[in-house]
Amino acid sequence: MRTMRSLAGGLRLTLVGGFLSYRALITFLTPALFFVMMIATPLFQIITFSLLGRYSKAETADFYVVGTAIQASAMAGIYGASQAVANERAFGTLAQMLISPAARFWIMLGRLIPTCVNGIVVAVFGVFAGWALLGLRLGAGDLAPIGLAAVCASASCAGLGLVIGALGLRFSDMYFITNAVHLVLLIATGAVIPLALLPEWVRALSRLLPMSHSIAMAQDVVAGRSFSALHSVGAELLLAACYFGVALAALARSERQSRRHSTLELV
Amino acid sequence: MAAVEVENLTRSYTAARSASLFTKARGEARQAVKGISFDIGEGELFGLLGPNGAGKSTTIKILATLLLPTSGRARVLGHDVATEPTAVRRRIGYVAGGDRGLYERLSARDNLRYFAELHGITGPRQRRRIAELLELVDLTDRSDDKVEGFSRGMRQRLHIARGMLNEPRVLFLDEPTIGLDPQAARDLRATAAALSAQGTTVLLTTHYMHEADELCARIGVIVEGRLVALDTPAALKKGVSDRTVITVEVRDLTDRHEAEVRALGEVLSLAVTRGPATQVLEVQCADTGDAMPGLLGVLGSAAVSRVDTREPSLEDAYVALVSRSRAARAEADR
CATH class of the missing domain: 3.30.70.260 (ACT domain)
Known part of the structure; x- marks a missing residue:
């Protein structure tokens, strides 16, 4: 009974607290910034790389359209989730979070879910824009696996964003990391350059990066190739869980270090 | 049992230059608290006075589980602040002065809602408690306005409401009347006195001597990390x-x-x-x-x-x- 109450309390903190913290901590939630970062930038990215890819003829046009549409959610995952953690320090609210008795697992899950939903919205918008503007051919049966790919890509990307955010509590150069990671995710996940054209070490790296498994699955779907949803979804969700675990460990370490060395400049 | 027990508490700092990806935080080591001891009884309103940098806030941060002591021991309601932080956190409130520490984009009510969620206060109890506190700090009329438009005094009142959300048994007030107008400061003093009368233990730091004189049953004076006096205001005078x-x-x-x-x-x-x-x-x-x-x-x-x-x-x-x-x-x- 106590476990059930504790679970219900944790889920409530994740959903209600997560929604409130998302509104409180994400800096791009003004209409103008949201439009630029979550609508305009992904749209131009999809159009640019799809047209470039089409002329390269290395893959079909649909390959690039769907790949860049899923990859567009990286902006929400990387910047959103990292801000959802690191801005606690920037806004001076970290001390109040740290002296609360709430389990860090639920707090962090609450930071992940809204940014994940944001990423899904961006990816779905990207796929729709690709269909409407760039002639992406989609069958009715393609929608479910592409939607699943968007969900998994957003989750693992937000997981990596949380890791960066937890590091951002400790280091002042967080945007150096977010910018670098965003570029790496553009190049090394197979969205704009087919993985087969990349060096072996980049292919190996891509297997550990968020999104690459989901992007590959979406590209297989639109190409009509056979794919293993279980394998792709499983790999992506495993990555999401690993990143989430690393973020929790990094937060716990930051908290310990802070109590010992006063490193988080709490109030 | 004393509500707060402090025994030979010391805390050293390395005055940190901010760490970056490529550099470690480092600086000069400094002892901020040097072996202080005191007890605060349940329901007592205790004042901690001292010049800037004397170690008052460091002591409060240790008691609020934000910092670990370098040596010595501190307990809040019998729970060790170093080894039982979650048990301590469930029972305390912490109010620090200043403009920061609130979510600017959220309304006063949503700020309180979020912190209530962190303390596991939900449903009708949450709504009732938030309404009571907004009324107490005279922010009911502005409760749905974003905090970014609040004056310093309004922010300070909201800090106070937040610190009292979980009905703490021990309340740490670190310079709570900074930025408050005289009427609001007077109201806060009345609130602190009422809480103490109802059994809440209050540890107050302040630079306003009349405030300490009016409120505190006992006062500790910290200078350069050492407790140099501990007595009633009358005895100190x-x-x-x-x-x-x-x-x-x-x-x-x-x-x-x-x-x-x-x-x-x-x-x-x-x-x-x-x-x-x-x-x-x-x-x-x-x-x-x-x-x-x-x-x-x-x-x-x-x-x-x-x-x-x-x-x-x-x-x-x-x-x-x-x-x-x-x-x-x-x-x-x-």
């Missing part, structure tokens, strides 16, 4: 009852005047307040008759506009304690 305070208002005070006043044999301590047009010297001395001629002689060229004498207040006791402690330290260092 009694410690300087053999003194008289001469207040001299002048218009042209220079550093030379100040040094010469300090050097007078009859002067036991001196505090100077500099205003835009005048300067006020509060001189503590054992005997007015002995001190007055020398004092007026030294300040003759400083354009004296007013001279008063009065009995010592808590502020005078505090100034005497701080001066005495610093002088003893300087002597020991020599």
